[in-house]
Amino acid sequence: MAEPPLSDAELIARVVVRDDRHAFSELVRRYQSAVRTTLRRLTSGNLALADDLAQETFMLAYRNLASFRQEAKFSTWLYRIATNAFLADARKRKEELLGDRDDELPDDEGAEREDDALGDSELERSASLSMDMARAMAVLSDAERAAIVQCYHNDLSHEEAAQVLNCPVGTVKTHILRAKQKLKSRLAAWARD
């Protein structure tokens, strides 16, 4: 009969006490998808950069695992490392990102919906909205996008998001409020439906 899978805490203890590489690989396997998809959202779909940052995240997690106090969930701790890695990288690339972002958006389209191009089916509508949402997310500041990703995509509470983003809860709420205002203006055509 197969043994039940080890808990995160048990795997972490094995890594910290015995430098158990197999246990760490199990942790990576468990969380690689969540970390990579989060970073893909944060980097607005830059897959190569997202995977580089994910690799950096797990390397940092390995080096600092002994300092993980289990006060938060392991996934929350990983999101924090990933978000910090993203923000640090974004600061380095700030000029490129700010310079190119608007140019990447299709001319005159922005997030405006073109009714004629849309099919009637709910699936097409949903896919179209998702694409427009992704474009609209790209115009948010890094901190605003991080707040939206943590609260909506990773389903964290404001308090947990504040831990991940290393800022007060009030700042998280402000980022979300501002992000929503920007999204509203970019997605105004969808709101009229």
Added chain:
Amino acid sequence: MNDQPRSAINAEDDWLDAALRVEGVAHRADYLDDGGFTARIMSALPAPVALPAWRRPVLLVLWALAGLGMAFALPSVVLDVTYDVMRIVLGQSVSFSGIGAALVAIAVATWAAAAFVLRDD
């Protein structure tokens, strides 16, 4: 100043909130196949710290040398301690169970010391 009626603003908020939540659900359901990612991470980890093979015999020799050095440097102290220990031990009323317990205690202490010195780390 926003001149929209409050109900319209709330409706807009609800719509955006719902859209973001739908995006969130899709995001969480979106599982990325490992595709060699874990293997890449594991190969990038620093190599495990391997202690040299000569460490164990050297430690045993050092402990033995330290004991002998102590005996030669302070022979009177070593003899005094030995005599005192023997006097205390022989002064006790000895039973077979006591001897057995002492032997077990000595064996446990020896095993613990050896396990500590020869441990894998």
